[in-house]
Amino acid sequence: MNRIKMKKQEDYKKRYIGVFDSGLGGLTVLEHLYKLMPDENYIYLGDNARVPYGTKSADTIKLYSKQAVEFLKKFPLKFIVIACNTASAIALESVQKVAGDIPVIGMIRPASEAAISISGNKKVGIIATDATIRSGAYKKELLGFNQDIKLREKACPLFVPLVESGFVEHKATELIIEEYLCEMRTVDVLIFACTHYPFLKKQIQSYLGGVQIIDSGENAANKVLKNLKNSNNLSNDKGSEIILFTTDYPNNFIDTAKNFLSFDIGIVEKIRID
Amino acid sequence: MNRIKMKKQEDYKKRYIGVFDSGLGGLTVLEHLYKLMPDENYIYLGDNARVPYGTKSADTIKLYSKQAVEFLKKFPLKFIVIACNTASAIALESVQKVAGDIPVIGMIRPASEAAISISGNKKVGIIATDATIRSGAYKKELLGFNQDIKLREKACPLFVPLVESGFVEHKATELIIEEYLCEMRTVDVLIFACTHYPFLKKQIQSYLGGVQIIDSGENAANKVLKNLKNSNNLSNDKGSEIILFTTDYPNNFIDTAKNFLSFDIGIVEKIRID
Numbered sequence: 001m002n003r004i005k006m007k008k009q010e011d012y013k014k015r016y017i018g019v020f021d022s023g024l025g026g027l028t029v030l031e032h033l034y035k036l037m038p039d040e041n042y043i044y045l046g047d048n049a050r051v052p053y054g055t056k057s058a059d060t061i062k063l064y065s066k067q068a069v070e071f072l073k074k075f076p077l078k079f080i081v082i083a084c085n086t087a088s089a090i091a092l093e094s095v096q097k098v099a100g101d102i103p104v105i106g107m108i109r110p111a112s113e114a115a116i117s118i119s120g121n122k123k124v125g126i127i128a129t130d131a132t133i134r135s136g137a138y139k140k141e142l143l144g145f146n147q148d149i150k151l152r153e154k155a156c157p158l159f160v161p162l163v164e165s166g167f168v169e170h171k172a173t174e175l176i177i178e179e180y181l182c183e184m185r186t187v188d189v190l191i192f193a194c195t196h197y198p199f200l201k202k203q204i205q206s207y208l209g210g211v212q213i214i215d216s217g218e219n220a221a222n223k224v225l226k227n228l229k230n231s232n233n234l235s236n237d238k239g240s241e242i243i244l245f246t247t248d249y250p251n252n253f254i255d256t257a258k259n260f261l262s263f264d265i266g267i268v269e270k271i272r273i274d
Numbered sequence: 275m276n277r278i279k280m281k282k283q284e285d286y287k288k289r290y291i292g293v294f295d296s297g298l299g300g301l302t303v304l305e306h307l308y309k310l311m312p313d314e315n316y317i318y319l320g321d322n323a324r325v326p327y328g329t330k331s332a333d334t335i336k337l338y339s340k341q342a343v344e345f346l347k348k349f350p351l352k353f354i355v356i357a358c359n360t361a362s363a364i365a366l367e368s369v370q371k372v373a374g375d376i377p378v379i380g381m382i383r384p385a386s387e388a389a390i391s392i393s394g395n396k397k398v399g400i401i402a403t404d405a406t407i408r409s410g411a412y413k414k415e416l417l418g419f420n421q422d423i424k425l426r427e428k429a430c431p432l433f434v435p436l437v438e439s440g441f442v443e444h445k446a447t448e449l450i451i452e453e454y455l456c457e458m459r460t461v462d463v464l465i466f467a468c469t470h471y472p473f474l475k476k477q478i479q480s481y482l483g484g485v486q487i488i489d490s491g492e493n494a495a496n497k498v499l500k501n502l503k504n505s506n507n508l509s510n511d512k513g514s515e516i517i518l519f520t521t522d523y524p525n526n527f528i529d530t531a532k533n534f535l536s537f538d539i540g541i542v543e544k545i546r547i548d
Contacts, residue, residue, distance in 0.1 A: 049331075050324050060323045158441065161432055162432070167432065176446045179446070248331050
């Protein structure tokens with residue numbers, strides 16, 4: 001199974017953008033990154049052996065996130081992207097400590113900035129996992145930008161399993177969308193604060209009508225590009241090396257990844273990080 | 275947090291029935307055990323930090339199950355109950371190796387025996403997690419008893435999140451039951467091969483009409499009683515000591531456990547087993 005030969009830091013010729021998520025959802029973020037920056041190199045780690053994070057405690061989410069970044073740091077990194085809203089909401093500081101000098105971006109700030117900039121009547125909705133809502137991270141960030149903003153928050157724990165179980169187009173999913181989002185009918189901007197939710201965009205848009213949807217992954221990718229440009233750290237080479245790691249189940253990983261991604265995936269390697 | 279002082283094996287005055295599950299579902303099995311044997315002592319371990327097992331690979335499920343039993347073995351055990359169908363289907367042999375001389379029971383054989391004994395027209399349905407169905411463990415067991423039996427198997431990955439998200443009485447759950455179980459309308463016995471499914475019993479019974487439902491936890495508890503009686507290993511003391519451990523999130527654990535259990539729970543301790 002061990003097909004990727006790890007080298008000493010100084011023997012790598014490339015520097016990578018390290019991306020991690022609790023599982024597969026972060027691949028939607030990797031896709032945004034790759035579309036914007038097809039000449040960068042990426043290391044992606046999905047912690048599929050312990051997915052989901054969103055129902056777990058803050059201590060556990062911090063531990064898992066630190067272990068993920070410790071693994072990513074085996075490669076020379078120019079940037080770390082926490083492609084998981086739950087980990088971003090709860091473990092940003094823990095990850096920054098492990099990251100040291102490497103800049104880290106989470107999902108919260110870019111999505112919050114985008115919401116503030118396009119919100120007309122200042123009514124912003126946030127949908128996320130239990131742990132992200134419980135953390136209050138989006139609330140703190142948005143009220144930090146503008147204290148007058150009106151917020152509605154809703155944990156939608158069934159959206160991830162519905163997506164992963166292939167129920168996107170099902171009547172049951174419509175009913176669950178209605179149940180979760182009936183209080184969101186008056187917001188003008190809705191933050192998808194979970195990287196799985198873009199898969200339900202059509203259904204949610206259809207239920208909520210003219211609401212403007214913020215995809216947290218898309219906004220984070222824009223921010224990474226801006227940051228690398230400003231710091232003169234964009235790659236000068238052509239083409240991209242992308243290495244995918246998972247803590248569990250590479251076969252299923254490959255099938256699902258193929259549906260998510262516009263680029264060919266090569267080797268996916270299973271590793272342990274606990 | 276560390277409120278339970280671990281002793282040396284020889285300093286314990288009691289012997290325990292060790293029970294483990296990926297999370298909370300196994301508490302339904304503990305409840306059956308306690309009802310049948312209120313004078314036994316129990317150690318329960320829920321691996322809530324890595325729940326669910328049912329979507330993960332066989333290697334990962336084996337690793338987690340071995341780690342769970344290694345933890346349980348810190349106590350003097352008279353029996354080990356794998357109160358998780360997924361772990362029973364995939365990791366029974368791995369657990370037996372770690373258990374050594376301690377007898378181990380999983381969920382598969384007791385439920386299969388019960389299904390065989392009450393199945394009139396020999397049409398048996400099995401509903402379970404993805405991993406349990408993929409393992410073929412029930413199929414192998416049931417066909418081992420009777421090669422002529424007709425089986426229908428269905429993975430129902432949304433049932434656990436629906437139960438855990440409080441959607442038991444919801445119209446969406448009815449639709450998902452119809453979607454998953456439409457092919458089960460002709461079976462005469464249905465095995466609930468997941469310890470969460472008893473929470474949906476009323477709804478499933480209502481959809482399937484006269485089908486006989488086998489609760490894997492209830493049958494396993496009967497088997498433990500029989501085994502302890504036969505080997506003259508039942509406790510002679512009155513009353514029960516029950517110690518609950520979880521790898522994550524004791525507060526939520528306590529709330530949910532209270533809904534499941536007819537006995538008072540005392541201390542729940544958070545531990546690491548990885």
